[in-house]
Amino acid sequence: MTRRIVVDTDTGIDDAHTLLYLAGRPDAEIVAITSVFGNCEEEDAVRNIGHVNRLIGLDVPVARGAAExxxxxxxxxxxxxxxxxxxxxxxxxxxxxxxxxSAAELLVRLAAEQPGELDLLALGPLTNLAAALRLDPELFTRYRSVVLMGGSGPYAPPGTLLMIDANVHNDPAAARAVFAAPRNELVMVGVNVTGTTILDERAIGALRAAGTPRARFATEILDSYLDFYQNEWGRRIIPLHDPLAAGILLDPGFATASMYGPVNIRSDGFLSRARLMRTHDGLPPAFPYEPAPDTRVITAVDAPRFVADFVEALTQ
Structure with a gap:
């Protein structure tokens, strides 16, 4: 079954990889794309949408979204x-x-015109989604599902550190509105799992060797991403943050474990994160928290199978 997807994106490197991945999957149809600030300025995000669309031969509605x-x-x-x-x-x-x-107006219009038929994939700060909820507070009940790359999962085992939850940190107020909204299904694919899904040297080599226009572009844009992540691991490898969210939307079996419960936006005074209000072993946290509708929070994934699927989609 083909999933018809509206993509909201702050089109950086892994967002571009996600569009390439979706274009390479026979069970995915991108029906519209909206831009938002985050990985780059919003104007660059929409320019990058256009650039990737030309590469993959995609002609769909594009709407500009929030710049801040x-x-x-x-x-x-x-x-x-x-x-x-x-x-x-x-x-x-x-x-x-x-x-x-606007992006918000497009998100609302498409859901109203095709209720229950579309999935919304959010890859950047959640500003456009929050703005759309102001126009239609029941918006998420009109999408088949909303899958977002963001959040930090449940509270981690003591002593565990996580990558920055950038999409939530870049607009915590918008994230708070999103996690509080009524929905059919809201799926959080957070840094707790995307940070474990690694495109390693062997997989990058396979992309470089493929020679197709999509694979060539995917590897051309990697250098600055590799420069950044080599400081994390001492190797020129990257996590597949946004592509994993797209993969789970298309094939829920890539997720091998998940938990359901309320998600709150919490700050430690420096960073804001979206957290499932559960500890790693499923207990409630040791402080009061805001009630919210249940979100499906991904807690483990089959990373090798997903990475192999990602490489195949970009090299076929």
Whole structure:
């Protein structure tokens, strides 16, 4: 069965990889794309959408979204994805044709026109989704599912450290609105699992050797991403953050364990995270928390199987 997907993206390197992955999966149809700030400025995000769409031959509605969070200023990850979001390779990236509506308006209109038929895949800060909920508080009940790359899972075992939950940290107020909203199904694919899904040297070598336009582009844009992550592991490897969320949307079997419960946005004074209000062994936390509808929170994945599927989709 083909999943018809609306993608909301702050089009950096792993977002571009996600669009390539979806284009390579026969059971996925991208029906619209919306842009948001995050990995790069919003204008770069929409330019990158246009660039990837031309590469994969995709002609779908594109709507421009938020350039900054609901409160505060944007935190742009140029040190990770390059200033332009695609590793500063110097690509010619003209602005693509866009609809006359905002990202939020497009998300609401499509759900109203095709209730229960579309899945929403959110790959960046959740600002556009929060803005759409202001227009239609029941929005998520009109999507078949909402799958987002963000969050940190349940509280980790003592002594465990996690990667930054960047998409939530970049707009915690928007994330709070999203996790509080009524929904059919909301799936959180957080850094607790994306950080374990590694595109290693062998897999990168397979992409380089493929020679197809999609695989060539996927490896061209990797350098700045590899430069960043080599400081984490001492190896030129990367986690497949956003692609994993797309993979789980298409094949829930990539997730080998999950928990259900309320998600709250918590800050330690420096970083904000979306946390399932459970400890790693399923107990409630030792403090009061806000009630919220249940979110399906992914806690373990079959990383080798997903990485093999990702490479196959980009090299076939």
């Amino acid at each position: 969070p609901l409160a505060g200023t944007a935190n742009i990850a140029g040190h990770v994805h390059g200033k332009d979001g695609l590793g500063d390779r110097g690509y010619h990236r003209p602005l693509p044709p866009v609809t006359g509506e």
